[in-house]
Amino acid sequence: MKQLRFVWTTLPLLFALLAVPAITRGEEEAAAEPTKVTVEQLNADPNDIKLVQKYLQEQWKSATELAKTDAKAAVKQIETAGAALADLQPTEDAAKAMLTRLRSSVAMMEDRFSSQAWSLEEIKAEIAATPEDAVWVKRYGGKVYAEYAPKVRSDWKEIKEPLQAEVAYLEKIAADADSDEVKAAAEQSLTAVGRLTRSVEMQQRLAELVGKPAAPLLAKAWVNGAPLTDEELKGKVVLLDFFAIWCGPCIASFPHIREWNEHYADKGLVVIGVTGYYGYDWDEEKKRPMRSQEEVSPETEQAMLQKFAASHELKYPIAVDPEKNLSKYYAVSAIPQVVVIDREGLVQLVQVGSGDASAKAIEAKIKELLGEG
Known part of the structure; x- marks a missing residue:
């Protein structure tokens, strides 16, 4: 099943590639007065990938500082570093694989500084x-x-x-x-x-979507609460939270959604989680969902969702929509996505992403529709 998109950045990968192992106690004395890695040292032993990482880490740090005053010079510095790596000819497979990844990181560095250097x-x-x-x-x-x-x-x-x-x-x-x-x-x-x-x-x-009627509440199954109908939602403010159990930003947004459910439920807010089947079962030992190597039945995945909801203290019903009827209507391509529907059944807000700014926008709309502010 095609998974939904959510945002990552390339910089954490870059830093991971450039990470140099911690200095051991026996190396402390030598490290007291660090020296810059030279191209000659790299050529002397191209299989020493830790040295290559250290060299590129130094170049990245130096170019980042240089870019504050001269981005074009920073590009030139990274180009020179890239040329040094291009000339290396390691013989060990592990060094070859890591060097390929480090060369890709050089391209990311150059892209970053180039975007600063020229209009x-x-x-x-x-x-x-x-x-x-x-x-x-x-x-x-x-x-x-x-x-x-x-x-x-x-x-x-x-x-x-x-x-x-x-x-x-x-x-x-x-x-x-x-x-x-x-x-x-x-x-x-x-x-x-x-x-x-x-x-x-x-x-x-x-x-x-804003101003359009809400979609019919079609779900294949319901967990963590009794099934809801469109009739029951009439006159309510409804918050649909599109999420997946494997989505970190979705999980990061749960505290806000829990708070809204607890604070506004008795004032007319109905919170509904919306998700699908992703082939996960519940790991009793680790107390979290785990992707199964075997086919997972809908009943097993529903049981997993129930335990997942309990583990995150979610106290609102979750609609399971494997056919993505709701996702298609609300144009869900990235998660988490929240849809807020007013008492007349019209969409009033569609918010994609997690974080404080997103949460503030959602809560402001909830308050507005409930007459709270």
Whole structure:
């Protein structure tokens, strides 16, 4: 079953790749006056992956500081580090595998600093001057992503047309490219920018839900409470929480939802969790859900959900919707997603994501619809 998307960042992966093991007690004296790792040291033993990690960690730290005053110089520094890693020829399989990952981390570093160093217009000028240089096309895609990604949720209306123009520009580069490298760079950039355009389209779909009638409350099964009907929800403010038991941000939002359920239930709020079947059973020893290697029956997964709800002190019913009837109607593509419906049965808020800002927006709408503020 295709799992829903939720947000991750690349930086934790980058830091994990660059992590250097803690210094042992026997090494403390040598570490008292640290020295910079040189390229000569790397070439002397390319299988010493800890040394390679330390070298790249030093380059990342130095370039990050340099970028505060000269981002272009920081890009050059990372390019030099990348060239040093490209020249290494380890013979051990473990070192080869780690070096491949570290080379990818260099590309992430370069993308980050490149997005700081040049404006879109400056990069366009470089592409026009050197149309055969795939690096500038790649940088353009990274810059577009860095500039527009933070605005997808808050300013999607404003960036919709500019993003379409960016797509058209990159499509033209791909069509006119004389080299496979430039074409590949343009297509890679189009893939990244395409994710943004799809996100904008999704934001538009979510915005268009506001004011529409709520979907019929169809569920395959109910756990953690008696089944609810549309008739029973008339005159109530309803909060639908779309979640999955494997979703960390969903679980992080539970304390807020518990609080709202406890505080506003007697004032007219009905909270309903909405989830699906994901092939999980309950691990009695670890007291948490575990993905099963065997097929899990609906009854077994419902029992798991009941225990999961109890473990998180959730005291509201959970609708199981494996056919995704509700998810499709409410355009759920990322979780957690909360839908708030007013007493007349009309959608009044669709909020994606966890965190304090999201929680404040949801609670404000609950209070408004209940006449609490």
